[in-house]
Amino acid sequence: MPLASLYNYWIVIGLMMIGLYMVIAQGNLIKKIIGLNIFQTSVFIFYISVGKVEGGSAPILDGGEHLYSNPLPHVLILTAIVVGIATTSLALALAIRIKRSYGSVEERDIRAQECPRPGEGGPEC
């Protein structure tokens, strides 16, 4: 199988790595959430690619027989998209409340407020 015909999987891998890198490397909570979203989206594209049959159309019964793509992964990923939305909104709600109580959405500032002195036994110390 030539690699070029699998280009969608390469896109999936690229997006996945970008997303994960953002989650790990970015200190801004909003950017972390965006990274998490990109990471999840790559998985959505992965599932959609898995279900696609070359030359297949939508699975609609119209009397005749024809080649159609597998609808199951597409249905599954609808559920995962809903879960993704719920996760994002919860994360954003938490970010708002973190901003209110810490006055910042930068990880560095939050950690600085958490352990003013080393060895205090706070969460990150």
Add this chain to the structure above:
Amino acid sequence: MLTHLPILQVILPLMAAPSCLVLRRAGLVWLFAFAASLSALAVSALLLQQVLANGPISYALGGWQAPWGIEYRIDLLNAWVLLIVSGLSSAVLAAAHTSIASELDGGRQTLFYTLYLLCFAGLLGIVATGDVFNVFVFLEISSLSTYALIALGRDRRALWAAFQYLIMGTIGATFILIGIGFLYMMTGTLNMEDLAARLPTLGNSAAVLAAFAFIFVGICLKLALFPLHQWLPNAYSYAPSIVTAFLAATATKVALYLLLRFTVTVFGVEFSLARLPLESLLIGLGLVGVFVASTVAIYQVDIKRMFAYSSVAQVGYMVVGVGIGTAAALQATLLHLFNHALMKGGLFLALAGLVYRTGACRIEHFRGLGTAMPWTMAAIVVGGISLIGMPLTVGFVSKWYLIAAALDRDLWWLAVLVVLGSLLAVAYIWRLVEAGYFREATGSAVAARGEAPVGLLLPTWLLIGANLYFGIDTRLPVAVTAAASQFLLGGGP
């Protein structure tokens, strides 16, 4: 009615959760949630009884037959875990009214019970279902409600802990989703039993290996297996006391169930333990987890945090049992799953009593606790003894089985290390005993204190009493886990 038990197990708490919002009054909502949890407990007891009598139950959701529709499959393993989860949830909920009323303000109490029941339903769903995608959905239901439950904590650090857990938990769940995608790509099925039948025919496929790797790492994140445990100490320390007790007693147990279900049932022992180096990986990580987490626990000032690290260590023992891979070792793991739920449930409820009186549970609050709150302190000591694994407590039973399983395979060094790990537990429990009985109360930490309210003491002592009871009369857990581990290694789900 009886044929619908598997779905009732999940649907009862799932439907009860939004109903809480209608009731509004905190006391009423608590009664309702408690009744829902008790009925779930009754359902799981009936299920276990049926499985013991007639073997595995298969339930087709909506009448759609197995490989196409979603199947709920109850065998000895998940009937056992269902009973543990619903039993511990009921015990914790019994204590919830007193503790939550003191830690959350009025409007939030209703939301707390809604989230609690949602989380409970999610955990039961993960255990009951026989469909891997369904596992993901329920995992996210329980995880999302867990993040919100942790964020209810009074301390602002609870928000930060919830956010960190959300990031880690979502990455873990998405890894599991990727793995499930690979499995579906290779086999065209999502049914666990179907997967177990089709996966061996694929041989050494790289996609199956990738699927296994993603699912394994994802579950280990949820399980808080060392070194993926970073989220757990913060989450346990800053969540409301009742939430900590609930999560410590149920959530990691369900993750361990998933680990067992995927490695033993779906992928099969030949694949995951014989062909991959998982045995040395699990034993290695488990032991390092035991030693590192126990050592860190000794130096903690916040006692909730200390027991959180101890939970990471106890997960290590359970994972070592999975790594050894014999029926006897799996039995030790299943026993410890039950026993650890009893210990940590009881211990964290006792801490909830201390928080109720003093507002915190740092080591200085333990000074003179033996005279100020004798029953709470005694509960912590008995729970601690069980955690160490002394005879006449449940902790002894599971350690005994684990050591016997290790010796069975001539892993004598492993047996020695398990005993040494327990000695570290002696060190951090002793700190509490010393502060509680041999130090005078000083400063503001102990002003105006009395025994914890009965609403908290009764559930605490119910669980602590169970620690003693099942440490002496081991018939029920030993019989069920022996049959469950034989069954797991004997064939499909």
